[in-house]
Amino acid sequence: MFKIATVQLWVTDQDAALDFYTRKLGMEVRQDVTLPEMGDFRWLTVGPAGQPDVDIVLMPIPGPPVMDEATAQDVRTLVGKGFAGTVFLTTDDCHGEYHRLVERGVEFSEKPEQRPYGIDAAFRDPSGNHVRLTEVHIPGH
Template sequence: MPVTIANTQLWVHDQDVALKFYTEQLGMAVRMDVTMPEMGDFRWLTVGPVGQPDVAIVLMAIPGEPVMDAATGEQVRDLMGKGFAGTIFLSTDDCHGTYEEFSSRGVEFVEKPEERPYGIDAGFRDPSGNHFRLTQVRADFGA
C-alpha cells in the first residue's frame, strides 16, 4: 500500500512568533492549533501552503525534560542558530516576484535570487534560524 507525506517538522524557539511569521509573512494557512492539557499543555501547531491542503509543517517547540535533556536541547538550538536543523524547499513559478512579495512582508533573505544550473534560487531563514530555499526550477531541468 503506498504512503504519502502528511507532515514535516521544524523546531522553533517560540510557537507564537513562528505562527505569525509563517502566516503573515509567508502567507501560509493554519492547519491545526491544539493545546492538550492532559499532556502538560503540549501544543500541536501546524501550517501549510494555501494551495496544498494535504501538506503541513509542524512548528514544534523544543521540549524539556523528560522528552529532551538540557544538553540535547542546547545542541538543537545551536544547530538552528547555524541554519542546520533542517531545510524546507519551496517552489514558485516566479522566484523574483515571490522574493519581492516576501521581502515586502518583512522576510529577510540571506541570498537574493540567483541563476543556477537548475533554475533561479534564493535563501532565507525563519525567526528560529531554520533554512528555506525558494526555487523556480527550469522547465527543461531533468528532462
Template sequence: MYKIANVQLWVHDQDEALSFYTQKVGMEVRADVTAPELGNFRWLTVSPPGQPDVSIVLMAIPGPPMLDPATAEQVKDLMGKGVAGAVFLTTDDCQATYRELSDRGVEFVEKPEVRPYGIDASFRDPSGNHIRLVQLNESGM
C-alpha cells in the same frame, strides 16, 4: 502506498513562528491544538494556501523526558546556525515571490540567483531554520 503528511521544524517560540509563517510568508494554519493532558503540548501546523495535504509542524523544543537539557541546548545551537532544519518551497516566479515576501518583511540571506536547476533564493525564519525558494527549470533537478 503512503504519502508525506507533515514535516517538522524546531522553533524557539511557536507564537513568533506562527506570526512569521502566516503574516510574512503567507501560509495558512492547518492545526493549532493544545493538549492539557500532555503537559499543554501544542500541535501547530501551517502550509501554503491550496496545499492542505502537507503541513509544516512548528514544534517547540521539548524538555525532559523527550530531550535532556544538554540535547535541547544542542538543538538550539544548531538552529542558530541554520542547520537544524530546512524547507524547500517551489514557485513559478522566484523573482516575483522574492519581491512579495520582501515587501512583507522577510529578510533574505540569498537573493534570487540562476543555478543549474533554476532560480534559487533563501531566507531564515526567526528560529534560524533555512528556507529555500526555488523556481525549477525544465531539468527539474
C-alpha cells in the same frame, strides 16, 4: 504506497514562527491545539494555501522528560545556526515572490540567482531554519 503528509521543524518560539509562516509567508494554520493533559503541549501546523495534503509542524524544542537539557541546548544551537532543517518552496516566479516577501519583512540571505536547475533564493525563519525559494527550470519537468 504512501505519501508524505507532515514534516517537522524545531522552533524556539511557536508564536514567532506562527507569525512568520502565516503573516509573512502567507501560509495557513492547519491545526493549533493545546493539550492540557500533556502539560499544555501545543500541536501547531501550517501549510501553503492550495496544498492541503502537506503540513509543517512548528515543534517547540522540548525539555525533560522528552529531551534532557544538554540535548535541548544542542538542538537550539543547531537550529540557530540553520543546521537542523530546511524547507524547500517552489514557485513559478522567484523574482516576484522575492519582492512580495521582502515587502512583508522577510530578510533574504541570498537574493534570487540563476542556477543550473533554475532561479533560487534563501532566507531563514525566526528560529534560524533555512528556507529556500526556487523556480525550477529542469528540461522535461
